[in-house]
Amino acid sequence: MRLIESCALLALLCSYALADFQPKLAASSNGKYYVSLDKANFFQAFLNCRSAGLQLASIRSQKEEKDIEEAIKGANPGVTYLNGFWTSGTNLANIASSQYYWLSTGGMAIYTKWLAGEPNNQLNNEHCLEIFLGEDKKFVWNDSVCTVNYRYVCQDTI
Numbered sequence: 001m002r003l004i005e006s007c008a009l010l011a012l013l014c015s016y017a018l019a020d021f022q023p024k025l026a027a028s029s030n031g032k033y034y035v036s037l038d039k040a041n042f043f044q045a046f047l048n049c050r051s052a053g054l055q056l057a058s059i060r061s062q063k064e065e066k067d068i069e070e071a072i073k074g075a076n077p078g079v080t081y082l083n084g085f086w087t088s089g090t091n092l093a094n095i096a097s098s099q100y101y102w103l104s105t106g107g108m109a110i111y112t113k114w115l116a117g118e119p120n121n122q123l124n125n126e127h128c129l130e131i132f133l134g135e136d137k138k139f140v141w142n143d144s145v146c147t148v149n150y151r152y153v154c155q156d157t158i
């Protein structure tokens with residue numbers, strides 16, 4: 001096989017291999033957010049977003065919160081009570097603190113939308129931030145167990 005054919009074959013194989021690692025994502029109407037169709041734990045969600053050239057989402061303002069809520073609703077017309085989605089929020093760098101940081105940006109979570117009573121670090125085992133649809137059909141935040149599988153939201157720019 002000539003060199004050029006080898007390279008072409010390698011590129012083809014690589015593109016298939018990469019395709020196998022692409023998470024299933026639904027793009028939001030504004031093209032900024034990608035809502036997963038699969039579930040993964042917090043760490044795998046972070047890797048899945050990166051493997052798609054994206055970042056696990058961060059929510060730094062009311063505007064970003066609203067945009068992410070719209071993206072989730074848009075990707076999930078049937079989204080129901082308690083459906084949770086991972087963001088990049090975590091306090092794993094210092095679990096003694098209830099201050100959360102966005103792993104994708106390194107920034108402190110200043111804007112917040114915690115459900116009343118959260119983050120509660122239940123059983124001293126909740127260190128990752130999910131956004132979920134609350135009982136009153138409004139999205140709120142909760143600290144949850146990082147190894148639980150949830151859907152997740154990626155974003156294309158920070």
Ligand SMILES: [Ca+2]
Pocket residue numbers: 118119120121122126142143144
């Ligand atoms: Ca909690």
